[in-house]
Amino acid sequence: AYRWDRTEVENKIRDTEFDIVGIGGIVTTYKYIKWLIPILKKYHLDKKIIIGGSVGASIPKIMLERNLVDVVCIGEGEETAKELFNVLKNNEDLSKVKGIWYKDNTGRIYQNEKRSPIRDLDNTPLPAWDIFPMDIYLRNPVGAPNRNKWIDGSVDNSMELSMNLFATRGCPYQCIYCYHDFMGYRYRTRSPENVVMEMEILYRKYKVLYFHFIDDEFVMKKDFVYKFCNLVKELSKKIGHKITWGCSGRVNLMTEDLISTMSGAGCILIGYGIESGSQKML
Structure with missing residues (x-):
């Protein structure tokens, strides 16, 4: 930072x-x-x-x-x-x-013997934000709305405060070029309630209004996404400010209804991976 x-x-x-x-x-x-x-x-x-x-x-x-x-x-x-x-x-x-x-x-x-992945991600403690230079992190996140500012490390004091967090871990796919090939994580999600609780804490403590999820695959479980979107809309209404957010996804998992629901809940960015350089394979 x-x-x-x-x-x-x-x-x-x-x-x-x-x-x-x-x-x-x-x-x-x-x-x-x-x-x-x-x-x-x-x-x-x-x-x-x-x-x-x-x-x-x-x-x-x-x-x-x-x-x-x-x-x-x-x-x-x-x-x-x-x-x-x-x-x-x-x-x-x-x-x-x-x-x-x-x-x-x-x-x-x-x-040594391998350790099993954490089963219940809701039991993972929230980050100790107070020991980090939050004035830098809040203006220098990965993803929208400041796009590539995090690469050069510059800070834009005019932008709304943003924060990275995770809602899911792991990935069910076995792409040989990805770190999951040797990390071996299975796909898991936090509960939507637990994720939105963290978002509310970050808003009340730091006035964060944009959240970028650094998950490898956010949209794998549709029930999770729909419930999350409903809770984010409720949070926006509760605090009186529009919450916006971004995430990553996989093109073949998207539907018009899912995209519409995510957009209605404040999603303004979805990043997709380049699955192959060959159009024939795609």
Whole structure:
């Protein structure tokens, strides 16, 4: 969010005290992670470095072999991180933590048992927004209405406040070029009530009026979408302001009635993936 240059990043690392370092991202961030890890170890040699996200899950062995990384988390991190931190705090055996690869003091690499996906997403705690620079995030989201501002990191103070959140996780499709091929998530949704509750909290706390869902596939379960749309319309009426939102979808899942319902509930953007470069295959 801060868009610090490399000198500023190193100075922050040098001057900051912490217990554990957690780094996440997609595979295109690998070159930055390779640059960052030696700096972290330069100033904090004894601190454990944990890699998460698809960048770690896609190449866990390479990540551990070629970098001063201690642990790689595979899959969803909420339950794994909590268990892992307690084990590290108490200097216990890492072999009992599901969902990780790790390296011991000799450099030997271990792959632990996989962790099952979180079943009830409503039990996932809401983000601790107050520890983040929300003045930047609220004006710098992924998606509409400021489109590509998040890429260059600039802030548009004239735009309405926006926030990213998720309503679903996973994807039932098996595209070989996608991170789901190795993450293995099954498709799950939060309850519509739980999602709209978070939207109302964000409005009342930060006056957010545009929400962009960063789900891989928002429209898979039609019952969920229709119920969600009804609740969003009720929320707009309740707060006296029009809620708008955007999401991702799959072209062959869309119907005229579904699109009309989503539009009527404030949806102003749907992003579709490019399924193939071949018109014949499409």
